[in-house]
Amino acid sequence: MKKRSIAAxxxxxxxxxxxxxxxxxxxxxxxxxxxVKGSTKLIVARWNVGASVTANGTKTALATSPVDFGDLANTxxxxxxxxxxxxxxPGMAGGFQINLTSAADASGSAGTEVxxxxxxxxxxxVPGNLPSHFTMKNGSTSIDFNDTSAEGYDTxxxxxxxxxxxxxxxxxxxxxxxxxxxxEDTPGGSGNDADDTTYGTYKIxxxxxxxxxxxxxxxxxxxxFVQAEPTSSTGA
Numbered sequence: 001m002k003k004r005s006i007a008a009x010x011x012x013x014x015x016x017x018x019x020x021x022x023x024x025x026x027x028x029x030x031x032x033x034x035x036v037k038g039s040t041k042l043i044v045a046r047w048n049v050g051a052s053v054t055a056n057g058t059k060t061a062l063a064t065s066p067v068d069f070g071d072l073a074n075t076x077x078x079x080x081x082x083x084x085x086x087x088x089x090p091g092m093a094g095g096f097q098i099n100l101t102s103a104a105d106a107s108g109s110a111g112t113e114v115x116x117x118x119x120x121x122x123x124x125x126v127p128g129n130l131p132s133h134f135t136m137k138n139g140s141t142s143i144d145f146n147d148t149s150a151e152g153y154d155t156x157x158x159x160x161x162x163x164x165x166x167x168x169x170x171x172x173x174x175x176x177x178x179x180x181x182x183x184e185d186t187p188g189g190s191g192n193d194a195d196d197t198t199y200g201t202y203k204i205x206x207x208x209x210x211x212x213x214x215x216x217x218x219x220x221x222x223x224x225f226v227q228a229e230p231t232s233s234t235g236a
Contacts, residue, residue: 045113049166050104051223055096066220069096072179090131091183095176098161100223103170111170115228118166120175123158125218136179138162157222165228 051062053069060069073079073086076094083089098120102112120138124130127145136143138161144150145159152160162175 045168046110047114047116047227048102048104048110048112049116049118049225050101051118051225052099053096053221054099059099062221062223069221072219075179088134088181090133090181093178093180095178098175098177098221098223100166100173100175101171102166102168103172111168112166113168114230115168116166116225117163117228118173118226119152119163119224120161121154121157121159121222121224122161122177123220123222125220129217131181134179134181136161136177138175138177157224158220161221166225 052059053062053067054060055070056074058070060067071086072094073088073092075096076088076092078092078094079085080089080092083092100118100120102116103110104112122136122143124145130145132146134145136145141160141162143159143161147153148155150159152163154160161177164173166173
C-alpha cells in the first residue's frame with residue numbers, strides 16, 4: 001500500500017511539474033514591440049500675381065473686368081496746343097507702361113511662390129477705325145493691327161504685346177508700350193496724306209449731326225498668368 005501511495009504521489013508531482021513547465025514555455029511566445037510616429041505637412045504655394053497700367057503718371061490696377069485707364073491722347077509725350085484736347089492726330093506719339101508683379105499686394109511681402117508665365121495682349125474693338133499708319137510697339141515688337149496672321153494673334157484677345165516669366169518671390173516686369181501716328185512718312189513727303197485724310201473725315205451723311213465717336217477706338221489690355229510647369233531637379 002505504501003509503495004502504491006508513493007507512486008501516486010510521484011505521479012501528481014510529475015503532473016504539477018509538467019503544468020509549470022508548460023506555463024513557462026507559453027510565456028516565450030510574446031515578442032518585442034515598439035510604435036514610432038513621424039509627420040509631414042502640405043503647404044500650398046502662394047499664387048498672388050497682379051497687373052496694372054501706368055498712364056499719364058497714374059497707375060491703375062487691372063481687373064477681370066475692363067478698367068478705364070484713360071484716353072490714349074492723355075499719354076502723349078507732347079500735347080500739341082494746335083490739336084483738340086483728347087484727340088489723336090498725325091504727328092503725335094506717346095506711350096504707357098504695363099506693370100506686372102508676382103507680389104500683388106502693395107507691401108510686396110506676399111510674393112508668389114511659383115514661377116508664373118505671362119502673356120500680354122491688346123485688342124482694338126474696331127481695328128478698321130485705326131489710321132493705316134498708326135503704330136504701337138513694345139521694344140522690338142511692332143504691331144500691325146491689320147495683320148491677323150501675326151504670331152501670337154488670338155481672335156478673342158488680340159495681338160501680343162509681350163510674354164515672359166515672373167520668378168517666384170517678388171519678381172516684376174515692366175512693358176513700355178509706345179504708340180505713334182507719324183506726321184509724314186518721310187521728311188518732306190506726302191505719301192501718307194491721302195490715307196490720313198480719309199481717317200480724319202467723318203463718314204456720316206448728315207454733317208449737322210457729326211458724332212464725336214465716329215473714329216473712337218477702345219483698346220482692351222489683357223494679361224494672362226499661368227503657373228510655369230515644374231521642372232525636375234537633381235540633388236537632395
